[in-house]
Amino acid sequence: xxxxxxxxxxxxxxxxxxxxxxxxxxxxxxxxxxxxxxxxxxxxxxxxxxxxxxxxxxxxxxxxxxxxxxxxxxxxxxxxxxxxxxxxxxxxxxxxxxxxxxxxxxxxxxxxxxxxxxxxxxxxxxxxxxxxxxxxxxxxxxxxxxxxxxxxxxxxxxxxxxxxxxxxxxxxxxxxxxxxxxxxxxxxxxxxxxxxxxxxxxxxxxxxxxxxxxxxxxxxxxxxxxxxxxxxxxxxxxxxxxxxxxxxxxxxxxxxxxxxxxxxxxxxxxxxxxxxxxx
Amino acid sequence: xxxxxxxxxxxxxxxxxxxxxxxxxxxxxxxxxxxxxxxxxxxxxxxxxxxxxxxxxxxxxxxxxxxxxxxxxxxxxxxxxxxxxxxxxxxxxxxxxxxxxxxxxxxxxxxxxxxxxxxxxxxxxxxxxxxxxxxxxxxxxxxxxxxxxxxxxxxxxxxxxxxxxxxxxxxxxxxxxxxxxxxxxxxxxxxxxxxxxxxxxxxxxxxxxxxxxxxxxxxxxxxxxxxxxxxxxxxxxxxxxxxxxxxxxxxxxxxxxxxxxxxxxxxxxxxxxxxxxxxxxxxxxxxxxxxxxxxxxxxxxxxxxxxxxxxxxxxxxxxxxxxxxxxxx
Numbered sequence: 001x002x003x004x005x006x007x008x009x010x011x012x013x014x015x016x017x018x019x020x021x022x023x024x025x026x027x028x029x030x031x032x033x034x035x036x037x038x039x040x041x042x043x044x045x046x047x048x049x050x051x052x053x054x055x056x057x058x059x060x061x062x063x064x065x066x067x068x069x070x071x072x073x074x075x076x077x078x079x080x081x082x083x084x085x086x087x088x089x090x091x092x093x094x095x096x097x098x099x100x101x102x103x104x105x106x107x108x109x110x111x112x113x114x115x116x117x118x119x120x121x122x123x124x125x126x127x128x129x130x131x132x133x134x135x136x137x138x139x140x141x142x143x144x145x146x147x148x149x150x151x152x153x154x155x156x157x158x159x160x161x162x163x164x165x166x167x168x169x170x171x172x173x174x175x176x177x178x179x180x181x182x183x184x185x186x187x188x189x190x191x192x193x194x195x196x197x198x199x200x201x202x203x204x205x206x207x208x209x210x211x212x213x214x215x216x217x218x219x220x221x222x223x224x225x226x227x228x229x230x231x232x233x234x235x236x237x238x239x240x241x242x243x244x245x246x247x248x249x250x251x252x253x254x255x256x257x258x259x260x261x262x263x264x265x266x267x268x269x270x271x272x273x274x275x276x277x278x279x
Numbered sequence: 280x281x282x283x284x285x286x287x288x289x290x291x292x293x294x295x296x297x298x299x300x301x302x303x304x305x306x307x308x309x310x311x312x313x314x315x316x317x318x319x320x321x322x323x324x325x326x327x328x329x330x331x332x333x334x335x336x337x338x339x340x341x342x343x344x345x346x347x348x349x350x351x352x353x354x355x356x357x358x359x360x361x362x363x364x365x366x367x368x369x370x371x372x373x374x375x376x377x378x379x380x381x382x383x384x385x386x387x388x389x390x391x392x393x394x395x396x397x398x399x400x401x402x403x404x405x406x407x408x409x410x411x412x413x414x415x416x417x418x419x420x421x422x423x424x425x426x427x428x429x430x431x432x433x434x435x436x437x438x439x440x441x442x443x444x445x446x447x448x449x450x451x452x453x454x455x456x457x458x459x460x461x462x463x464x465x466x467x468x469x470x471x472x473x474x475x476x477x478x479x480x481x482x483x484x485x486x487x488x489x490x491x492x493x494x495x496x497x498x499x500x501x502x503x504x505x506x507x508x509x510x511x512x513x514x515x516x517x518x519x520x521x522x523x524x525x526x527x528x529x530x531x532x533x534x535x536x537x538x539x540x541x542x543x544x545x546x547x548x549x550x551x552x553x554x555x556x557x558x559x560x561x562x563x564x565x566x567x568x569x570x571x572x573x574x575x576x577x578x579x580x581x582x583x584x585x586x587x588x589x590x591x592x593x594x595x596x597x598x599x600x601x602x603x604x605x606x607x608x
Contacts, residue, residue: 014408020401021422025426027440040445043445046451113335121545122580123342147338176307176308183318236436
């Protein structure tokens with residue numbers, strides 16, 4: 001095959017992949033900025049004659065007892081941020097114990113952590129509901145943070161453990177010689193040089209929590225704890241006639257995870273692929 | 280003062296210590312550890328793991344055991360005064376006798392087979408394309424991540440706008456090019472709805488496959504391929520013998536991950552079709568949710584979810600066997 005033919009084939013292939021990836025996104029965006037009366041002819045013209053931000057204004061100011069979209073965004077933001085914060089702290093501490101320290105039950109504990117990952121989320125949902133009901137945390141953001149922590153922690157420990165194991169032991173040993181205690185060595189030597197790994201894993205935890213739907217659906221009941229995916233799911237039922245509102249809520253809901261992903265993509269791709277390619 | 284000391288040791292580390300240096304360092308560290316009253320290893324480990332253990336025991340292990348208990352009792356939350364009655368394996372046999380369960384398993388199987396196969400093929404194709412250097416490659420690769428990063432509910436919303444009979448882009452394009460004459464109801468026709476949901480699943484899952492394959496391709500060293508070329512291997516031969524072989528481990532990992540994911544999909548169908556029309560997109564996850572949270576039959580729901588987990592395990596073990604055998608040949 002000549003070089004120019006190859007180039008053309010490459011171009012066509014890449015163009016097809018990019019169209020498949022981006023067309024649905026762009027279409028949802030176009031619908032979100034189109035005036036309602038133009039929707040009917042939009043599929044034939046692809047672009048509206050005039051654009052409007054009314055849908056965004058309306059969806060953000062929308063509030064009734066069932067669901068306020070603005071509140072749900074705030075709830076998602078709080079739940080995802082707090083979960084990520086604590087799962088990074090608890091997760092990296094736990095991972096360090098697994099990577100570096102000898103203790104009884106280590107292997108058994110690792111197996112238990114692994115088993116918790118395989119439990120079907122639907123089987124877990126009811127017992128979780130009952131637990132939070134009993135301790136009076138049903139329909140609160142705290143319950144969501146706790147539930148999400150239990151989902152992200154095993155995964156974070158598993159990923160961070162491999163990361164810590166790749167750090168040479170001599171680093172801590174020289175820290176001990178320099179007079180740092182165990183905690184000091186972990187806090188001032190190991191964690192700072194693990195920052196790239198922590199970033200990647202933090203983004204994973206954030207995405208997982210931001211996107212989590214099953215548990216949020218079961219555990220939340222009012223606008224004080226309903227997260228964005230739960231409210232968007234309600235919109236899908238309620239606004240099945242108003243596509244502009246629906247699309248604008250979706251565009252807003254995908255912005256945080258997408259921006260985060262694009263911003264941290266280098267760390268993310270490294271973190272995502274490290275385990276699978278090496279292993 | 281402390282800081283400069285530590286950075287010194289970091290520099291030493293970077294330059295690499297001799298074996299002897301390492302031994303001396305280790306000994307020094309050990310003597311410091313024993314002379315100063317440092318917290319013991321196992322106590323320190325317990326301290327570090329305490330928050331995780333508390334959260335996991337309380338919020339995962341307890342629910343896990345409780346859900347196993349639920350499998351064997353008849354618990355009706357709408358009639359709490361009746362209490363839980365031990366009924367042996369009745370929940371399991373009730374699930375296995377339920378035609379709707381088997382219908383949902385069949386639908387899930389179609390969904391899993393087609394979405395996994397298509398996302399693997401499309402992902403590999405995209406990875407091979409993006410392995411070639413071209414302008415804006417980095418930008419394209421970043422944009423690939425978008426469908427992967429978004430919530431399943433938003434994915435459902437986006438494909439509802441794509442597939443809407445009147446407002447949807449797909450019908451618009453097909454009508455314009457004359458491939459169809461009247462609008463198609465992609466999500467209202469029972470024959471097309473499952474295919475439409477599979478499409479949405481492929482869209483959100485192929486980028487991950489592509490990035491994993493891309494990383495694997497880039498780890499194949501140029502030297503290896505050069506050496507093969509010098510030995511007179513043609514490009515097809517190189518692809519078959521070197522590239523394909525090195526991609527086998529990643530393929531296994533991806534197949535396992537993608538299969539588990541597609542068997543457990545819930546939010547996408549829940550938001551996109553609610554299982555309709557006429558149960559044509561009712562995947563197992565949705566069936567189990569309905570049994571538990573709509574019909575309040577939690578025993579049935581729990582038993583069913585463990586049957587589903589059993590099916591997933593069978594698939595995973597099957598992959599491992601097949602790919603390991605291939606590896607040996």
